[in-house]
Amino acid sequence: MLNEIKEKLRASLSEKRYTHSLGVADEARRLAQIYGCDADKAYLAGLLHDCAKGIPTDRQIAECDKRGVKIDKWTRMCPPVVHGFLGAQIAKESYGVTDSEILGAIRHHTVGGDGMTLLEKIIYIADMTEKNRDFDGVTELRNEVNKDLDSAIELSIRQQLKLCMSRRSIIHPDIICLWNDILTRDTKTTERGH
Numbered sequence: 001m002l003n004e005i006k007e008k009l010r011a012s013l014s015e016k017r018y019t020h021s022l023g024v025a026d027e028a029r030r031l032a033q034i035y036g037c038d039a040d041k042a043y044l045a046g047l048l049h050d051c052a053k054g055i056p057t058d059r060q061i062a063e064c065d066k067r068g069v070k071i072d073k074w075t076r077m078c079p080p081v082v083h084g085f086l087g088a089q090i091a092k093e094s095y096g097v098t099d100s101e102i103l104g105a106i107r108h109h110t111v112g113g114d115g116m117t118l119l120e121k122i123i124y125i126a127d128m129t130e131k132n133r134d135f136d137g138v139t140e141l142r143n144e145v146n147k148d149l150d151s152a153i154e155l156s157i158r159q160q161l162k163l164c165m166s167r168r169s170i171i172h173p174d175i176i177c178l179w180n181d182i183l184t185r186d187t188k189t190t191e192r193g194h
């Protein structure tokens with residue numbers, strides 16, 4: 001089953017993107033073991049998180065509309081974000097994934113959101129810290145992710161927002177929701193999302 005999924009995925013992505021997907025799967029499984037999440041689910045979600053990336057970015061919004069995937073106006077204005085929403089649908093249609101936690105992790109991996117589950121957080125950060133990634137600040141992020149998941153996400157958002165602002169890019173509101181959620185985690189009385 002897993003081998004079939006890998007072959008299909010390999011055929012639909014560039015070699016670089018497929019290697020990245022294997023890296024995210026490995027990193028997600030490792031983080032799942034550290035933070036007490038289902039390692040097999042984390043591996044599959046990591047493997048498939050970019051499964052829509054084989055569709056050209058300029059066609060992804062049309063594919064969402066065609067398949068009935070609801071995306072809001074901010075997502076429409078942020079083309080690099082769309083493959084997460086589309087990817088959840090492709091994982092269901094083409095890879096037979098029915099697990100809502102895995103689909104949620106694929107859907108939210110690009111910009112996050114409020115009240116993310118542990119699996120969603122793991123995929124979100126594993127996308128940045130997997131071994132093939134190379135960008136300014138990745139070492140600090142890798143150090144942080146081994147200590148505290150939320151602190152690593154906070155650092156990652158800080159890095160991403162700095163970049164967005166320096167480029168005058170539109171900032172998707174879901175990443176602000178994730179930021180606010182992380183900053184107020186200590187004030188929450190009930191544990192959510194596990």
Ligand SMILES: [Fe+2]
Nearest residue numbers: 049050109110
């Ligand atoms: Fe992605």
Ligand SMILES: [Fe+2]
Nearest residue numbers: 020049050127
């Ligand atoms: Fe990715």
